[in-house]
Amino acid sequence: MISLKNVKKVELFLLCLFMGGCAPNLMVVKKTSEVKKEVPLDYPQNMNQNEDPLEESFEERDKRLDKEAELKKGEGEGLTEIQSKSSFVVRASQLKWQDFFNDSHLQLLIQSGLEKNQELKIFTQEIRIAKNEMMARQGEYLPRVGLGAEAGMEKVGEYTHRGATDSTTQYEPGKFVPEELQNYSVGLMFSWEVDIWKKLRNATKSALHRYMASVDAKNFMVTQLVAEIAKTYYELTALDRQLEIVEANIKIQSEAVKLIRLQKQAARVTSLAVNRFEAEVLKNRSRRYELRQKIFQTENKLNYLAGRYPQPIQRNSSEFLNLTPANLNAGVPSELLDRRPDVRAAENKLKAAKLDVKVARARFYPSLSIEAGAGYESFKSEHLFTPKSVFYSFLGNLTAPLINRQGIKADYLSANAQQIQALYEYEQTLIKAYTEVANQLSRIGNLEKTYTLKARQVSLLDDSIEVSNTLFRAARADYVEVLMTRRDALEAQMELVEIKVDQLSTVVSLYQALGGGWEEDKREE
Numbered sequence: 001m002i003s004l005k006n007v008k009k010v011e012l013f014l015l016c017l018f019m020g021g022c023a024p025n026l027m028v029v030k031k032t033s034e035v036k037k038e039v040p041l042d043y044p045q046n047m048n049q050n051e052d053p054l055e056e057s058f059e060e061r062d063k064r065l066d067k068e069a070e071l072k073k074g075e076g077e078g079l080t081e082i083q084s085k086s087s088f089v090v091r092a093s094q095l096k097w098q099d100f101f102n103d104s105h106l107q108l109l110i111q112s113g114l115e116k117n118q119e120l121k122i123f124t125q126e127i128r129i130a131k132n133e134m135m136a137r138q139g140e141y142l143p144r145v146g147l148g149a150e151a152g153m154e155k156v157g158e159y160t161h162r163g164a165t166d167s168t169t170q171y172e173p174g175k176f177v178p179e180e181l182q183n184y185s186v187g188l189m190f191s192w193e194v195d196i197w198k199k200l201r202n203a204t205k206s207a208l209h210r211y212m213a214s215v216d217a218k219n220f221m222v223t224q225l226v227a228e229i230a231k232t233y234y235e236l237t238a239l240d241r242q243l244e245i246v247e248a249n250i251k252i253q254s255e256a257v258k259l260i261r262l263q264k265q266a267a268r269v270t271s272l273a274v275n276r277f278e279a280e281v282l283k284n285r286s287r288r289y290e291l292r293q294k295i296f297q298t299e300n301k302l303n304y305l306a307g308r309y310p311q312p313i314q315r316n317s318s319e320f321l322n323l324t325p326a327n328l329n330a331g332v333p334s335e336l337l338d339r340r341p342d343v344r345a346a347e348n349k350l351k352a353a354k355l356d357v358k359v360a361r362a363r364f365y366p367s368l369s370i371e372a373g374a375g376y377e378s379f380k381s382e383h384l385f386t387p388k389s390v391f392y393s394f395l396g397n398l399t400a401p402l403i404n405r406q407g408i409k410a411d412y413l414s415a416n417a418q419q420i421q422a423l424y425e426y427e428q429t430l431i432k433a434y435t436e437v438a439n440q441l442s443r444i445g446n447l448e449k450t451y452t453l454k455a456r457q458v459s460l461l462d463d464s465i466e467v468s469n470t471l472f473r474a475a476r477a478d479y480v481e482v483l484m485t486r487r488d489a490l491e492a493q494m495e496l497v498e499i500k501v502d503q504l505s506t507v508v509s510l511y512q513a514l515g516g517g518w519e520e521d522k523r524e525e
Helices: 004-020 032-037 059-073 102-118 118-139 161-167 201-264 271-305 331-341 341-362 406-473 479-513
Strands: 142-157 170-172 180-194 369-377 388-401
Touching: 032 180, 102 118, 102 201, 102 271, 102 341, 118 201, 201 341, 201 479, 271 369, 271 479, 331 341, 331 406, 341 406
Parallel strands: none
Antiparallel strands: 142 180, 180 369, 369 388
């Protein structure tokens, strides 16, 4: 027969359950699947399709210069072994960095950076912290069993209820409870919070996704580091090439100064011409020291990225202008969802935020915990491990928030806001990734045209130098034309090197933007 007292307890439990379940019902602005569907199916085509009309008027000359450029170009050394065939297209996300960069010096620098770079090591520690947090969350919903032992002594006042009772209590015939009561105990303690609403399991899953996000963040750092080392290496080789150009021009201009001095002795030119030529030589000598300083700083930057102190950088600069940018296949934008580490990290953070909302909502519901214990307890050590000293206990607790739930409600609202924030960050990361790839694809095409035109300009100016020298010796051109022609040729050569390094850096940036440069680390799974 059910008593009235038990009925009231059931009613109280139902009231707790009802009131605990009244959590605010908030909706996310947009689902993850909807964000993925918004990603375009392909990258935009280059908008600059119209050719310069001035190029058409030089069509015959362009064909001749193209043939000369092909003869001068030779085989060359590409970024990778596969680049000798321009028609061969490679999917960047499938290439390891060891295959993408075949320069042995560059490979050693990248390997050193991956092993010694301090910032990368900091990210590795972040992964370990996230993994430890996941382990801690996982242990929270497992039962806890502990072994305890206790020994002590207690004396109570004689004129107290307990003191008066103990003084007249016999635990055996003729043996009263001692005035100074000792206590010895040893036993097992058990406690377990029953995860009815999956609060603890969802918290563990959330910690798992944050751990995976930290691994992806480290992989994204790897892609950035590999790309930065490669770009800096190509910048260094470009500076070497520019220094060679300047030194070659200094040598040629020094010979020109000797010639112009002979012309002055023959009264064919004035001292103004000599001064102009000597000033040009001094300007390029000054430029040489500027380039040397840039080379020194770039070497130190490479050493810093490689995680080591300043030291000479081994490199191959002789074939810089013959390097051929890779012909990469960008694939489809949806591949960014699987390959780019920052996109994967943002998605894992979003999944963790969604689980955090479920955890916060579960706090509105009643929680059930079980506690138990068993062992031996006695006030005399010789009686400790006897059947009469055995004790055991079992307790079940059911608690639910009734009054003052503002703290729980605030945590729930904050978790939902963080979920929406994570969704926007995920969407922002997707847009950024797509834009980066589109920009690099467009830049590659435009730089290719720019390099072709600049190479033609250099070739024409090289021919103009010979023509101006011949005309100057025949007194059909003044020294200003010779000087300006040499100056224009030097600047064009320097700009050609800059365009080449921009080409190589853009291909590296595209490789990074497509998610290339990192590998799965099974030790972190």
